[in-house]
Amino acid sequence: MSVTALDSEITKSDKYSILLPTYNERENLPIIIWLIIKYLDNSGYDYEVIVIDDGSPDGTLEVAKQLQKIYGSNKIVLRPREKKLGLGTAYIHGIKHATGNFIIIMDADLSHHPKFIPKFIELQREHDYDLVSGTRYNNGGGVHGWDFKRKLISRGANFLTQILLRPGASDLTGSFRLYKKDVLQKLVDCCVSKGYVFQMEMIIRARQLDFTIGEVPITFVDRVYGESKLGGSEIFQFAKALLYLFATT
Ligand code: GDD
Ligand code: MN
Secondary structure, three states: OHHHHHEEEEHHHEEEEEEEEOOOOOHHHHHHHHHHHHHHHHHOEEEEEEEEEEEOOOOOOHHHHHHHHHHHHOOOOOOEEEOOOOHHHHHHHHHOOOOOEEEOOOOOOOOOOOHHHHHHHHHHHHHHEEEEEEEEOOOOOOOEEEOHHHHHHHHHHHHHHHHHOOOOOOOOOOEEEEEHHHHHHHHHHOOOOOHHHHHHHHHHHHHOOOOOOEEOOEEOOOOOOOOOOOOOOHHHHHHHHHHHHHHHH
């Protein structure tokens, strides 16, 4: 066997755990899972999808169980929690159960298209990045379907954070990312925030700890089914965390 063949043999033992936090995503879940499986089976990487449902009243978990029957329990892993405990802790819960050496984090509402996943993986492998972040704000990335208010909030949050913390990444609040598992664990251990603002803190901490970051331009499409769980209190949490990080990092 040639060296290169051996190389690819070894890296083929990499496994990607895709975390899908869900709260009332009954309509979206079958489509997102179908797409993930389609794109990952095509690319030949080993993977699992971990669904973390927080007791969705719309019956998302029942749908997830059906999907598990269709695709198999080695591909679809269910790690539900009793009630809605927030996005940040949903990820932490998922990481605990992940068997891959890489973790991919994405939304389940079709805002993050699974077609980008192979691009994240290839970029990581090319440069051995510690984390690869999807970006809406660089090199052809973008947002579709958001109203002016939502665009302003997102742009504003990114802009303020860029100025105050100079993080060296173009999309701080996005949550379509790939991490080496041990890197993600380290970041989680030093992260203080638990809500949506978690994403921003993670990438700031990553810079601080000198982890290497790659970026893949993505288009973020607003959800068609269901509604966003981002509210006024999340915006307040964000501002609070930003000031905290500004004061402490
Ligand atoms: N398990 C669990 N528990 N899942 C949750 C919870 C929760 O408490 N809250 C939200 N989710 C899930 C949703 O079901 C969806 O799959 C994903 O987390 C994102 O939630 P959305 O409500 O769709 O978020 P968004 O579209 O407003 O916000 C997106 O953009 C933000 C900034 O641009 C997300 O990607 C955020 O993470 C991001 O900060
Ligand atoms: Mn969404």
